[in-house]
Amino acid sequence: MTDRDDAARDRSRWSDLDRPPLDGTALRRGLVRQGGLWTDVEVVQRTGSTNSDLVSRAAEGRAGEGVVLVAEEQTAARGRLDRRWTAPPRSGLFFSVLLAPGEVPVARWGWLPLLTGVAVATGLSRAAGVDTALKWPNDLLVTVGGAERKAGGILAERAGDAGVVIGVGINVTLRADELPVPTAGSLALAGAVSTDRDTLLRGVLRALEQWYGRWRAADGDPGPSGLQETYAAGCATLGRTVRAELPGDRAVTGEAVAVDGDGRLVLATAEGVRQPIGAGDIVHLRPA
Template identity: 75%
Template structure:
């Protein structure tokens, strides 16, 4: 019997089965837990845009809403860069958070999400992750670090933040958007089953967010600052910081400060805390 067209489309690539939405809900939605709803859609432009629109239309939408897409056609990264990948080849999701911590500490949310994704996925996928400041997830492919994931946090109203996460899971070499990109499959991960990977990511995010919130957003007391620094491949390298307004500076990345900024020491010995900008890894610091 020929399967319906819709079912054939969902199962057309047997290496990329669809996510099991009912099983994910059973595993992740529990009384007293962070995650309050979880929806999986076949395709959308951007989970961040969709979840932000949902939150704006329903200001009472509780914290912990999760929106996952099997495919994103207009996914966005920092600086409005596009993020696209074949259907069911990765994890493309956004979560709604409403941190009850001082707003000046909300800047830690992208870094917190990076730590949560790296630690959770490292255990579940058996791959070695590194963090590139401020919001990239790297894996080693052929001995070099390649970007396999990214994070985008966007403020929603006065009390909310939508955090988007994109992870390349089964992308093959000929599917990479740029040669510098990577995927868990190319990093020889022991598992590329997206269901347990998504569960591990969200449980790790729940843990780290809970620790950070319990510490009133203090990155030191929650161990977020030291954990991020320990996994950050940017530290110790000579980098070029391309700053807003077309300015740039080159120096050694030496620390992550208490506000989540990257501290770069220029050749004249001055320290420059950088809160926004593109960072290019050049070579190990001398």
């Protein structure tokens, strides 16, 4: 890449006035404080994947708990099972955080992506005024034209002994003609009262700090922390009949009746069996 290319990209940051760039300095000033969870907020113009970058930094000892890495554009963003996530520059929030809940039993770390979902939904409800719902295990849903649409996703990855990197992608200002698939949506299309990404990011990160603190204080127990109850209350999957597609061309169909203490989705099958499904086991979850 040439210096001319870099200069052109920098000028283009201001070419779409509906999508102004994030202010990294202001974000650090508003989020990083003594005794708080967030220790640094870095905004980069372009990268492959904030999750990949932060996992590498953490594994090499170049990042500690509370680091937030935000990208204005990602060229190799990933979802679960390495599914691609694409969006125009500055059209959403694309960021990753490093969490290191060392005192919490590792068996309970599987709640971290669900906790992040609760925090994202909470933060967006307050900052954007949009009703959001969670599709187990890692999707954020909004309502567009009376239909549920996916507006965001969450990806959790271990970073060796350094902790867990949680990646979040949220469609903020995507227009209908920019949606990657017909089932996608955005906060703007859902009627958000604000699409100011600085405000939205602060709201989400503050909610994440609060929920993470409650969860850690309860030693990661989703019951006493209120996480299990809150997740269930906002989970659009519960009460619906779904088909869980598993590796090896296996599938389980049943009504989603609960999220258990391990964060697994419990399906009540026609045979009267209650079958728990773990997030790490599922390939697709579809309406039956």
